Amino acid sequence: MCQDGHVDKPKTVPERRAGALTRDRVVAVATEILDEQGETGLTFRALAARLQTGHGAIQWHVANKGELLGAATAAIVTSAVGEARPDAVPRQAVHDIALGVFDVMDAHPWLGRQLVGSAWEPTTLWVFELLGRQVAKMCTTPTDQFNATSALLTYIIGAGGREAANAGAPEAARERQELLDTMSQFWGGLDPRRYEFTRSVAESLRTHSDRAVFVAGIDLVLAGINSKKTGIGTNI
Amino acid sequence: MCQDGHVDKPKTVPERRAGALTRDRVVAVATEILDEQGETGLTFRALAARLQTGHGAIQWHVANKGELLGAATAAIVTSAVGEARPDAVPRQAVHDIALGVFDVMDAHPWLGRQLVGSAWEPTTLWVFELLGRQVAKMCTTPTDQFNATSALLTYIIGAGGREAANAGAPEAARERQELLDTMSQFWGGLDPRRYEFTRSVAESLRTHSDRAVFVAGIDLVLAGINSKKTGIGTNI
DNA sequence: ACCTGAACACCGTTCAAGT
């Protein structure tokens, strides 16, 4: 297209083609595909097609698919959870961290399963660290701190996994509210003898906000931590 | 081998071969393979080989792999979580349910990922129902009950997913304690400025029991529920 | 009804070969 005359380009960018193939670019485009088509849509061949190269070339930058998914996960989550504001009270700081992870899991539904599957990868460890600093202000012993932080981490990541499962449900095309209406009606029609509780919360299912329910769970854990500190609620 | 004379067999068992191929048998053998080799080891071909049939035959009984995994999951979990003892206090009953799921996830590491991935399948819904009945004795409004039960379910299933991730870690062959020692040493050697908290709980990691940490998390949520009921701990 | 096995489309990964 462009007529390329003899222009003295500054030698800052030694690119060899329009978009040089770097590991970052591979990961970025992989994230695009993941967001559009989910985990099953991401193949080395689809990735190669979009990057306009052979699929073998990609594997020079990332060894295998697991590494590719891991890198995409790390890039997103790390930038999502920043340092806590130094003046924030522990509860607020934990909210910030938890919701940071939650929102990013909501925006990239494939993230949930990925984070669940990676036990103590650097990304997970960093979230653990950030949560732990706040928990440390609320618990006395290291063991209590370890337990409480583990609980928060397990809950947060578990929520993401379930969010991902919901997003990838049978009819993903259907509207969320329409799906909740159908499910709520199903719950309401269950056998009262076997599903007395589920029936009783059918309306809550219909009107609930995933995010609000998520935060409510965080607050329950935090309240549990706090009640333990004050010595109240230990004998339930 | 056996000489088959004209024996009048009772016509109770119309079996056509030693082990007739039923859906239950397919699921049972699939579970065997899953326990031995994990999710990647379960293929229709491997299953067919062990069942001594063609791999197409299996697909007459179970339509696809998802259904196979779902059936295996349902069979195990349903039998693991029984009805709660009527005389148990809520906390004890929740422990029974939660530990029932945890132990079965621990025995079948592939279960975790499977339960995380199935959002509101009958199996999950049943655990939700059982948990909810106990929570209903501790919370007032349906919304609080819904939120609290969701939190417990998310935590329990999330824990199973992370357990599964740990079991499928790089060197699965290594002993658990050896792996914890290595990890603990790594945590202890982290940069004190970036990982002050993680460093401080390195010893807790080394000596912790997965099951105890799991229960501690359950108790935090329960304490949170209780503190909300008593109106204490709402302002953390 | 239940079972068989060939065939199809697709995948991750490897690797000899290029520049």
Add this chain to the structure above:
DNA sequence: ACCTGAACACCGTTCAAGT
């Protein structure tokens, strides 16, 4: 060093054909 593309082994699923 970076990239190419053929080749390999393997998978889930389909389906015409048998009993």
